[in-house]
Amino acid sequence: MIPLPLSQQALRTADSPISYFIRKAIETDGLISLAAGLVDESNFPIADLAEATAAILDDPVAARIALQYGSTQGLPKLREQIVQMVCAADGVRPAELNLSAKDVVLTTGSQQLLYLLGEALFDPGDIVICEAPSYFVYHGVLQTRGVRAMSVPMDSDGMDIDALEALLVKLAASGEIAKLKLIYTVDYFQNPTGLTLAAERRPRLVELAKKYSTGHRILILEDAAYRELRYDGPDLPSIKKYDPTNQYVIYTSTFSKPCAPGLKTGYALMPQDLLGVVLNLKGNHDFGSSNLIQHVLSRLLASGAYARHVEKLRGSYRVKRDAMLAALTESFADLPGVTWTIPAGGMYVWATFPEEFPTGPSGDFVKRCLEEGVLYVPGEFGHVPDDAGMIPTNETRLSFGVSTPDQIAEGIRRMRRACDALRVAPMLTMTTGTLA
């Protein structure tokens, strides 16, 4: 066959490594998937969505408005509700952060926003700093744009800000800082580790971005996709809160996790000059995300149904999180070489095995786990190679999102059986570094 005339961008883009794992989970009967980042279906707010949709469609005037194209930026009323909601969570009025509905864009999931920003900001060879590990799918965006991803280690308080500063010093000394466009952080209950950026690190992050913004602004992309799924402790201030002039921080989140991913509606609050560029690009993509869904969400927020739903959801996910942590203790506590994070929210636990115990996609453990009927995501998908070209190969992402508490417990027991079957248990008695 004569080859397709593909663009450089298409040639740089591969299928997400995680798609295989999602397909596998769907195809294999009886498999317990601790891999998929799907949302718990039993908790979808079906009645609330039906009521809000019916209220629109039963009213011919409202229906005609909602079924027409909307605007590229999104429904003004919903943008106003979002800016109020985000600022209320931070205990400030929008004006205190130089924000209004004009600074908000509604997107087809927050994933679209991540991609649009990539188009707006990155040329091949540019640098983006991520956490190690980071959200797998974002690595795909960076790869498509030809970006060089560099990473900063995490500890139990999230991104290590001292290590970030050391990297910025190094980039400044080598002159490569001219290529650094953005620092990306999933700062609440991170996908994939479940870790949260500690309160005192948040203002420091903004200070560093400002300090090193000499030739151009170094932006911070705060991906708060899991912020509302909080099970313990108080809500922490956003990083955006420390950007009172609305210049450095792009705050993005989504209705996928706290409401339903099928709505595929995300949003971002960002600097005005960047927003204009993003809207031009979004005009080319789709000139506006689903107008009907935006009207439905606006009603859900206005009636209080959304807030009630999120509260209920927290209770249900908390039970699942606890089930996973209890099962890990029950099945792995006698193997001190295995450690795991204790997330205060979100959908993920990150388990670390000893260094010589490979959890990677082509290794024996993942195969044996599949034979036992359990699936996890190999941690290496979340990493980019370090200076020596190395990535950790002994980590796993475990999701408690879709499975029931009983399935979660059984899935973890199966993982332990897979360990035993490989006769690696004795080897796992040595201790190793831990994230939490």
Ligand SMILES: Cc1ncc(COP(=O)(O)O)c(C=O)c1O
């Ligand atoms: C950290 C993070 N950001 C963004 C997204 C994108 O979600 P959506 O496009 O459904 O809003 C996800 C989805 O899993 C995520 O985990």
